[in-house]
Amino acid sequence: MLLEIDNVSKRYPGAERPVLDAVSLALDAGETLALTGESGSGKSTLLHLAGALDHFETGEIRLDGLAYSTLNDAGRAMVRRGPVALVFQQFNLIPSLTVAQNLAFHARLGGRHDPAWVSHLATRLGLDTLLSRYPETLSGGQQQRVAIGRALALRPRLLLADExxxxxxxxxxxxxxxxMLDLVAETGAALLLVTHSDRIAASLGRRVHLTNGAIR
Known part of the structure; x- marks a missing residue:
């Protein structure tokens, strides 16, 4: 199993109840999973934990058998620069970099830059004529395609996407x-996607639903 989330709980300081309460799920290579739930149900928190962006109190998360609880900050950063990549609702592109530079940015940080693969992604995403442009000159759809290409340039084992x-x-x-689904299938990566949309969730292989921090 590629990703194992085992009985994970998370509580923010001062909160009356945990944002996640003994959540377990598993995702294998090549699988696509939609994570649905109302606002405040813990979807984004769970995604951030899977991406080693935050800490959990109890339980364990493993990626290819690597236990997150054993990682220091440097180890967590390495997870995000190699086997795991993230795409957010806010595109989070670097405004001072061109499309070509944004596409290559995370892969260069992780020492995984492959110019031929980045060129292939740019073509598949319809960005090959926009490589010298800057994010502010792009439409929202174009910016999100750059964000997806930047994430997949890492050739991640797991792609996490938040709305x-x-x-x-x-x-x-x-x-x-x-x-995104075509390229995930091409790479063989697993996809965990947070959405509030039943229609979007139906596009993925399976779905789980969070209610008040628990899978019901």
């Missing part, structure tokens, strides 16, 4: 999602 079409209109969002 990746939330800032896009339905038509553009559907096109971006279809491209």
């Amino acid at each position: 990746p079409t939330g800032n896009l209109d339905e038509t553009t969002g559907d096109a971006v999602l279809a491209l």
Whole structure:
């Protein structure tokens, strides 16, 4: 199993109840999983934990058998620069970098830059004519395609996406999602995608639903 989330709980200081309460799920290589739930149900928190962006109190998360509880800050950063990549609702592109530089940025940080692969991604994502442009000159859909390409340039084992079409209109969002699913299938990566949309969730292989921090 690629990703194992085993009985994980998370509570923020001062909160009356845990944001996540003994959550368990598993995801294998090549699988696509939609994580749904109401606002405040813990979806984004769980995604951040899977991406080694935050700490949990109890339970364990493993990626290819690597236990997150054993990692220091440097080890967690290495997880995010190699086997795990993230795409957010806010595109989080670097405004001072061109499209080409943004696409290569995380892969260069992780020592995994492959120019031929980045060129292939740019072509598949319809960005090959935009490589010299800067993010502020792009549409929302174009910016999100850059963000997806930047994540996949790492050739991650696991792609985590938090409402990746939330800032896009339905038509553009559907096109971006279809491209992302095609490229995830091409790479063999697993995809864990947070969404509030039943329609988007239906596009993925399976789904789990969070309610008040627990899978029901």
